[in-house]
Amino acid sequence: MSVLIGETAPDFQAETTKGPISFHDWIGDSWAFFFSHPADFTPVCTTEMGRTAQLADRFAALDTKPIGLSTDTVEEHLKWIGDINDTQSTNVGFPIIADPDLRVAKLYGMIHPAESETAAVRTVFIIDPKKKVRLTMTYPMSVGRNFDEILRAITALQTSDGKRLSMPADWQPGKDAIIPPSISNADAKSLYPQGWNELRPYLRLTKTQ
Template sequence: MTLHIGDTALDFTVDTQNGEISLHDWAGDSWVFFFSHPADFTPVCTTEMGRTAQLAEQFDARNTKPLGLSTDTADEHRKWIADVNDTQNTNLTFPIVADADLAIAKMYDMIHPDESETAAVRSVFIIDPDKKVRLTMTYPMSVGRNFDEILRVIDALQLSDRKRIATPADWQIGKEVIIPPSISDEEAKGLFPQGWTEHRPYLRTTDVS
């Protein structure tokens, strides 16, 4: 099954190195950064897991819980995490799904046969507190993720929800945002009393910082 943006994230109950979790209950009122990696004790994955752990405060500040996955067992996760902590100078505490039977990876369409029949590609799902999939990204096994971009899209999604705005290309926190065409000028006056710049009737930018 392929999950699309706006779909409800499929729930599951599964073992992790921290014990059993059920996705929806575990997520609670938080956002979730759910990401897969091909295998434990592999180089790119080690750097990604380490980077996620290093960014724990950044994820916390965004009310976002990281959740990893690979098609390995919880015991293998526990052994590998010691290597991650040692080589990446961090302390990994977030759960990593143990998916040795590929059930979750297949549920979330993380197995791409041209890459591997048994290892997950580098999938990303950003899930909001309503358990809706808000963003998906897929990287090949050979390319590590850009975590600056992952944090940026979480910021953009959360700001969009709060302020009813859209974000332009390469947007960063503090930069101007776009007033969507679906919001009339009259409604925009109430939502954005600071005013806006009209580049075209369909392109209005404003500061929401």
């Protein structure tokens, strides 16, 4: 199954390192960073889990809850967390879903048979408080994720929602953003009293702060 942008994220029940969850209830009114990894006690995955834990305050500032998944068991996850904390100098405080029967991984299209029939590739789903999938990323097993980009993308989505703006290539927080063509100049005057720089009738840049 493929989970597409704009769709409601499939709900599920699962065991995690923090106890059983119902996914939609766990998300609550927050955003979610839901990510899979191939296997416990593997090197790239260890660095990714550690980096997620190290960035706990950054995710919290964006009202975003991280949650991991692999096709290992809760018992294996709990043993592995000790290694993550030790080697990455951190403290894993977010839940990791156990999915030994591949049920959730298949539900979210995390199993790519050309890579592995039993291990999940490195998939990312950014899910908003309405439980809508807003962004997806997929990395191969040999390449770790770019967490600067993940945080940037969440910030961009939240800024876009709050200010009715679109984000240009390489947008960073505080930089100018784009007034969408769907907003007329008349409406833009009230929405963006700070004004805008009109490079073309379809390309209007305005400040985000």
